Amino acid sequence: MRQLRYSPAVGSSHGVEVMDFAALRRMDTHRRRELPQRPDFHVLAVVASGTGSHEADFHAYGLAEGSVVWIRPGMVHRWSDVEACDGPLVLFRPGSLTGFSAAEAGAPACWQLDRPRLSLALVAADHLGREHDAAASLPGPGSAALLSHLLAALILRVLPDSPAQPDAAPVGDRSTDVFRAYRAAVEEHFAEWHRVTDYARALGYDVRTLTRATRAATGTGAKTFLDQRVLLEAKRLLAHTDLPVTACARRLGFGDAGNFTTFFRRQAGTPPAAWRTAYGTATGRA
Template identity: 80%
Template sequence: MENGHPAVRQLRYSPAVGSSHGVEVIDFAALRHMDVHRHRVRPQRPDFHVLALIASGTGSHEADFGAHRLAEGSVVWIRPGMVHRWSDIDACDGPLILFRAGFLPGFTTAEATAPACWRLGRQRLDLALFAAGHLGREHDAAVDTPRLASPALLSHLLAALLLRVLPDAPARTDAASAGHRDRSAGVFGLYRAAVEEHFADWHQVADYARALGYDVRTLTRATRAATGTGAKTFLDQRVLLEAKRLLAHTDLPVVGCARRLGFRDAAAFTTFFRRQTATPPAAWRAAYGADSASGP
């Protein structure tokens, strides 16, 4: 498989016939109907977003080594590149919104700071389901009657849904503060995109500062404002996440993981991994690798 993850199913955005607008709305019943072979319970890595609302029922989900219990009001946001599996959704009901990476510009900070799963109270859940229903009806109308199709409208409705469900939305501030926040978010967005592209080659914030035309302090301030951590910590955590994915989902030796992630040798990679996790790579693989994972 691609990306060196032979145990992970790679999912490409492939909309239904007529649904070519970058977003699609289905539900858990449709997912179960389409997936008769239960591929959903095995690790998969989509190149698109999946936003799921649990309207009723219970279940469980795993995303990048975190396990989450699902119940009424649960929100799941699977971002492109996440390794996840629907470990148990047989009793879940609710909408799933699938959308292309880049369909919603301007949500970089939200993507970076939102967890994979959180809960909404009853009132917010009702409003979120209403928003998802509106998006679903507009999507169906666009498919059934192409002359009514409006990607811009679909994008706005999806943005409204995300604003409704995202946890801890920032309070409104004065115009000057809002402008500063927007500029900071823009800098962080550029840094985050560069990290995603180059994390396997560039391990120092100074590399990104030179490429982006900012100084290290500017990147650090913007990253801390967006995520609560500094630019170096953000970068290290991205490298660490990919290291964990390689160790858990491939049979690459440690030296192969080191090369894939741009370390000069296995010793440097082991030092980095141990500093981040307090565990050597081989021991982490033994605990979390595919051979030790429990079945569906």
């Protein structure tokens, strides 16, 4: 699995870079895009025309006109087939999207826009691309802020509609900030802390507050959210590395392989070794 670090092109020094599928193909003549890769930055792509396919964290997606792909830092993905796809790709660092709501947490890796929304999304992407080019050729003190605001506008334009959760908080409710803090803490400590009480203590909230905020943002409780994050990382390690199960367990903060196996079996419905074998068979890995 290839680890991709954010390395901006010349002139793209503001943490946001705009390119397209054609540029991706020109830059990647050896087609390494078709192998699993794990970026430490965001990739947001909008398919303006053509068809293809993409995989992200063990899910395969067909691409067509109006498809939106959002790869978050740490996701393992590959561009299975984008030879016929055209449209913008936006690469950006996590810090480039400040002040955003928790809505992005519920967005999948791939979804579909109808034609009217696609047209507006392409206008927003074009505006971002023009400002990106202007910032590269003639940077000014407001360049970074402009790019950040236009990036947020593009994401708001393409985010999929999702049914409101029964416990969803109104806009501006503090539970949004609570969830964002919890999500950031989980991302930082999931391999060390496996109990919600650890996060509640560190963040200064009680467990019920974290649970309500997480349920309002994602539809699941705080413990389920945490367990699913640990499980996802376990699947990534089993599928994309040759680490023994015992080493995977240690990396994820389990005291022994038996506890890890019990956790994995309960969450995934199969032991880790069996899951690795099944996945390897499906993808050609032994």
